[in-house]
Amino acid sequence: MDRVLIEGLSVETVIGVYDWERTIRQRLELDLELATDIRPAAADDDLAQTLNYAAISERIGVFAETSRLELVETFAERLAAVLREEFGITWLRLTLRKPGAVANARAVGVSIERGER
């Protein structure tokens, strides 16, 4: 299956389990692979026939702005559900990194796949 890609998308949100984390916004970095057949859009050179990565990136930003979750697991799971529902995505892989959360690691996070390929 073909995929539309979004890599290194940076958003800010309230995320974390500790008291000090509830009062600040922290950066998350996202990579997404979104399954779709790109051939109809390519044949007609028509954005309306594919997954619009700009619109999806904007929706992720809005989700992050309004979200106040504790776990990166919850953020990933709920975001995946929103994107699949609103954009009709049959399968996606979402990797979510929280840079700087662990002192000696470049990033920590989760990676999930949802849906059928």
Ligand SMILES: Nc1nc2c(c(=O)[nH]1)N=C([C@H](O)[C@@H](O)CO)CN2
């Ligand atoms: N599996 C997880 N472990 C941890 C999380 C998390 O969201 N998922 N969160 C924290 C803290 O919020 C941490 O990021 C603060 O540095 C700890 N472990």
